[in-house]
Amino acid sequence: MSHTLGIRQAQKQKTRQAFLDAALALLEEQSLSSLGLREVTRAVGVAPTAFYRHFRSTADLGVALVDEALGSLHPMVRTTVSTTGDSEERITRAIELISHHVDAYPAHVRFIARERHGGVQPVREAIREQLARFAQEVQTELAKDPEAEGWSEDDVLMLAHLYVDQMLITASLFLEALEAPEDERERVTQLATRQLRLITIGRNHWLD
Template identity: 45%
Template sequence: MAEEASGAVGTRQERKRRTRQALLDSALRLLADTSLAGLSLREVTREAGIVPTAFYRHFPSIGELGVALVEESMRTLRAMLRSARRKPADDAIRGSVAILVQQVGRSPSHFRFLIRERYGGVAEVRKSIAGELRLLGSELATDLARYPGMADWDADDLRMVADLMVGAMLSVVTALLDVSGDPRAEAEVVSVAEQQLRLIALGMAHWRRP
């Protein structure tokens, strides 16, 4: 009996997980044509094939669903960029850009959502995106401190460089979305992105706080 009860609980949890994911996927499809502020709960539940009241078993509001989309979009990217930065500096730059290309190509809807909603009309989603970018910058600053010659850098300077790199990566994401489906244009975006990041790295070698 105990095993049957445990199996039933497992089944319910799996059903709940699938329904939650269906809501996220449905919202993302709908967001191809509208902003989060223009998205209604009924539209999302209809797209997901569930009754509107079931939405609240998973999210207290559309805004919280948006926050979950932000977290889903950034989780894998942060992990992969951390892995790329464990390589030597030049390889880390090339690897980081390659990861951006890979992730944007794999999940363009997620990245369009992030770029659009970064300055969008839903406050908790703007805050979530800003928080994720701060975390990305913080992790990058921590990793930069491990590179030769940077152990004695001021924490504020490390963070300044990290924020410059994060800003450059966001520009790369926007450019990749704009040239989607054009291999030659994508190659140009990659080339420029690598040069920009190397230029920031070159400036790091000569930076001295006034």
């Protein structure tokens, strides 16, 4: 299925990825709106003008980073919401998944949390779209559940947004606790678990 790229295109994608990686690293200590084009090229080790061969602007680069950070996450979210089992098990699994994802891609998570309300409009818009897609996907998965019987479509979407926002809050908490001792990370796990549990209880009694 995979198409073998020419030497040229392969090399281009390689340096493009180098731009994304370097930018992500630089963004650990600043926001996108203060990220300089020359700063990135310096980190990559290329001439400033090379930047324009890949992106129109740093805002454009930011949008590409949004796709990299969230684009590949959709199947993961779908399967997590729809996995079978006790609701308590599902909560535990979801939070473990978030925790592991933060461990594996901390810079990606930080970038999304930072730029979701950040100073660059096109990037905010791109994140908003991706999160709306998540909510929509969670909605369709929730709708399949027998639990959703009697729910209006709107209410399912409302709940889906609540879950997505809670997912982000939890990820951000794990991020802050990344270099903290184990018991702090455990505290976050407990907090997030109980919050998700409370939401689930609210869900179970919604139709009362």
